[in-house]
Amino acid sequence: MDFGFADEDEAFRGEARRWLRAHLVGAYADAAGRGGPGSEHEAPRARREWERELGSGGWIGLGWSEAYGNRTATLTQQVVWAEEYARARAPGRMGHIGENLLAPTLLAYGDDAQKRRFLPPVARGEELWCQGYSEPDAGSDLAGVRTAAVRDGDVYRVTGQKIWTSLAAEADWCFVLARTDPRERRHRGLSFLLVAMDQPGRIEVRPIRQMSGTAEFNEVFFDGAVARAGHVVGAEGNGWRVAMGLLARERGVSTLVQQIGFAAELAEVVETAIRSGAVLDPVLHDQLVCQWAELKVMRWNALRTLGAAGDAGAPSVAKLLWGGWHQRLGELAMRVRGAAAALGPADWTAEAPYALDPMQRLFLFTRADTLYGGSDEIQRNIIAERVLGLPRVER
Incomplete structure (x- = not known):
């Protein structure tokens, strides 16, 4: 399978880069890299305004019908935009639930009145969900x-x-x-x-x-x-059918965006291992190489299944892959630092007694990766019952 991008996609990439470079200034630049998983409490005011900035630029809801105020974009161009957004370390999205979960669900199951009422405000970055x-x-x-x-x-x-x-x-x-x-x-x-x-x-x-x-x-x-x-x-x-349809659409282009962030975290862990000398430990060295290889496989799998909305197992496979991978990365982040991983920051204060550095936050937050969004056990049941046709689990 060809995982490359066409010329028109690369032209779209250039447009995305220019827009991000021109608009990621001031308070938006200060909020860069903030507000992702584990830090969603950061810079809420700037990130909310950033949603409106994205909406005015026509960057929310790529690929929706133009009837709802969006530009047209192919599926690969949506991937391009998502990748460039992550590479630019733009602020964590406050509108992603409305854009990536609600909107596809309304497009699939909503009536015309619901689409007209709710999709345009999401596209303008005005209403959050x-x-x-x-x-x-x-x-x-x-x-x-x-x-x-x-x-x-x-x-x-x-x-x-x-x-x-x-x-x-x-x-x-x-x-x-x-x-x-x-x-x-x-x-x-x-x-x-x-x-x-x-x-x-x-x-x-x-x-x-x-x-x-x-x-x-x-x-x-x-x-x-x-x-x-x-x-x-x-x-x-009919809520169960709609809810399951939403979950099937939850892990598409967003999975590829997530992997850009994973790659940045892995690079930081590798750099830490080099500085601490932990990379010379053959076991840790092997684990770092495995993390790199598995991330590559996850990307190829995500590209292969992109747009496979009818594949009941694809979202569950993706969740199983990244949940365990990210949790192991959090553990590695602690191992490569040794005993220093347990130390608090040098600027500890009584007002901020539990401040964490990014690697410590990564470790603690990833404890939940195999639980939230559907536990590993649930994902395996879905694959067993809906894909492999095995007997249903008694409940």
Whole structure:
């Protein structure tokens, strides 16, 4: 398979580089490299404004229909833009949930009114989204959600709790998987609702403090929150199909972007190993080489499966590959530093008693890589049942 890019893609790459160079200035330059996984709390104001900057430049929603205010772009050009964005170390996206999760779902399952209402503000960088899936008793087991949505005339009243919700404090909207038919069980009787977050007294967001000392995730409590009946995507009771369709689209171009960041982290770990002399240890040297080779394989696999929306196993394979790889990288980041990895920063203060350097944060954050977004066990079940046709696990 040819993994190269055509001439028109390289021309598009040049345009992307010029735009990023011209616009990554001032506060946006100060926010460069900030706001990614493990540091989503950083520079929120500049990153929110940066979404509008991207929208005005036509860089959000590449490949959508021009009816929603976007430029046309092929799938390979979307990859090019994502790669250049990562290489420029542009600020971590606050709009990625709306652009990469909600929008493809609306394009596939939403009605015309929903597309007209919600896609243009996402494309302009004006409205941010969060995802209301996991619950305290239904994390990877998504079919076990208990959040209820009761029809009340032209609206639904949503009551329940969601957890591990990224960007909940900043989001304007949340797409919520809720149970609209209490008589049904498991994946039946669920609906996919679009809920406005600005409902004081009906929606409460509580940050979850992690062992890294920061709070990238949140608990969200719904107490009779209102969702319009016209904001149910894919019809009432069809939420499981819509939710699964969203997850199938979750790991596409974004996987390739993620790998650019992985490559930068690996380069830093290698440089640390050279400075500390750990690279002379044959075991550590072998592990570093394996990490490099596996990252190459992940890229080729992502390119090979790009656009394979009908491949039920592709997203799960990708998640299994990068989750374990990134976790092993975090462990390597500590090993190559030896005992120094356990030391705190020299500028420790009582006001910041738990400050971490990037490699320490990498290690702690990657402990969750094989859990969030669907645990390794769940991914293996999906591959076994939906791809290999093995008997379903008893639940």
